[in-house]
Amino acid sequence: MRTKKNYSAYRKLFHTILVLLILRVFYSIPTPGVNTGYFKTFLELNASFSFINAIMGSGLSDLSIMALSVGPYITASILVQLFGILIPKLAEMQNGMQDERDRIEKLTFIVGIIMAVLQSVLMAIGFGKKGLLIDYKWYWICCITAIWTFTSAMVAFIGKKMSDMKNYFIGNGVSLILTANIIASYPSDIKSIIRLIASVKDDQKKIIISIVVITAIVILFMFTYFINGCEKQIKIVYSNKTGGGEGTIPIKLCTGGVVPVIFASSIMAFPVTIASLIGKENIPFIKLINTACWFDPKSPIYSFGAFIYLLLIIMYSYFYTNITFNASEVAHSIQKSDGIIPGIRSGQNTVAYLKRQMKSLIFIGAICMSIIAMVPIFISAHYGLSRLSFLGTSVIITVSVITDTKN
Numbered sequence: 001m002r003t004k005k006n007y008s009a010y011r012k013l014f015h016t017i018l019v020l021l022i023l024r025v026f027y028s029i030p031t032p033g034v035n036t037g038y039f040k041t042f043l044e045l046n047a048s049f050s051f052i053n054a055i056m057g058s059g060l061s062d063l064s065i066m067a068l069s070v071g072p073y074i075t076a077s078i079l080v081q082l083f084g085i086l087i088p089k090l091a092e093m094q095n096g097m098q099d100e101r102d103r104i105e106k107l108t109f110i111v112g113i114i115m116a117v118l119q120s121v122l123m124a125i126g127f128g129k130k131g132l133l134i135d136y137k138w139y140w141i142c143c144i145t146a147i148w149t150f151t152s153a154m155v156a157f158i159g160k161k162m163s164d165m166k167n168y169f170i171g172n173g174v175s176l177i178l179t180a181n182i183i184a185s186y187p188s189d190i191k192s193i194i195r196l197i198a199s200v201k202d203d204q205k206k207i208i209i210s211i212v213v214i215t216a217i218v219i220l221f222m223f224t225y226f227i228n229g230c231e232k233q234i235k236i237v238y239s240n241k242t243g244g245g246e247g248t249i250p251i252k253l254c255t256g257g258v259v260p261v262i263f264a265s266s267i268m269a270f271p272v273t274i275a276s277l278i279g280k281e282n283i284p285f286i287k288l289i290n291t292a293c294w295f296d297p298k299s300p301i302y303s304f305g306a307f308i309y310l311l312l313i314i315m316y317s318y319f320y321t322n323i324t325f326n327a328s329e330v331a332h333s334i335q336k337s338d339g340i341i342p343g344i345r346s347g348q349n350t351v352a353y354l355k356r357q358m359k360s361l362i363f364i365g366a367i368c369m370s371i372i373a374m375v376p377i378f379i380s381a382h383y384g385l386s387r388l389s390f391l392g393t394s395v396i397i398t399v400s401v402i403t404d405t406k407n
Contacts (some may be wrong), residue, residue, distance in 0.1 A: 012170045014338055019162065019169070020180045023155060027066045027184070031147060034063045035132050035139045056163065063132075066155065067123070068116055068148050070177050073156035075270070076112035078263050080104065081323060094323055104353040109156060115150040120145040126277025132287045146151075171405035179401040220376065220392070224399040227368045228254060232361060234354075239338040247339065251327060254365040255318040259398045261369055263320075264312035265393045268305070295381040306377070311368045318359075327354040 044209040084091035093100040124144045128136035135142075155177060162173025193213055200206045225280035238245050268289045275286040291309075293302040304403040340346055344353045373392035 016169045017300050022268045027064050029065045031063050031065050031135050031144055035134055053279055065147050066151050070155055070174055072115035072119055072152050073112035075115050076108050080108045112156055113153050116149040120148040145402045175401045179398050182398055220395055224372050224395050228400050228403050236339045237342055253361055255325055255394040256317045258397045259320050260313045260316040261373055261393050261396050264309055265318045267312055291377050306374055312369040313370050321362050
């Protein structure tokens, strides 16, 4: 039986890796009518594209047919969740039965296609105005929009099917595609680090910098793994009617996982990307939310954007946790099982206690995630590695998705 189980797991892993590798082939196919060589130079001068390019699997930097990848679908998922605040019925469906959640998935997919169309049009027009299209004509804009929209919808559909077909694949399809995209950007980051070290003339300094960089990267991944696995065990004592005994309810330190970080990064990155395309990147507000302008000694005022980033992560952590963790349902489940939290009365007292525990954990978790996300930004700014994708955001996504898939 154990051998069969292992074989099944390996088979699923093989199918998953195979699909991810096949998708990577499409990322190498250039979009017709685009001057890719000119765009690479443009990208080098615009550090704001680094995160967007990472989640799109370098499809943006290569301007491949997969330039948008799962980006629009991720944006759509965030928007649909935010709409739940304004539309109570939508919020009920998000926490409702399976058929209601399926309808939310369909809505998210449709919104994702709309977002893909909008982003494709804006990017095609923006690139065209900057001379990045070989021929800036309306039919080329329509052609490029159709290609990018179709491939974005295709990869989102494949990701969703991977999630649904549990007998053939492992983990969350969209998350795995996103992680594969980020990992694909790591080789270029390693080259950037090697170039930085090679530029140092003193051999002794080279060795010291190499050790420091490698140690920092290892610590970053280890700390992220540790934070992602931290959880608080709330003790439950059951009455003799149900056989007695004790149990625990695990509450993760980072309940929202990678979602709040992706939300905050996307909110900050997309306006900067659009502004760069239309030549408005020097507007003070855009500089404020542009990570490439943070921690610059010459313009310290723009570092205030890091505080906005922190607030976005904390706010969305609370919001997302309220969707994924229902204290009332957990309290009702404990009471139904004739259980009780020692020292806490059943009913509303248990609900209030669980909410208090969640609030403190959410805040600590959000602060930890923010530190992981911002420290590498500071280091990148200090050493001039503005396009480094080993940003904390990318590390958080990679570690969280791989850990969740493993579990």
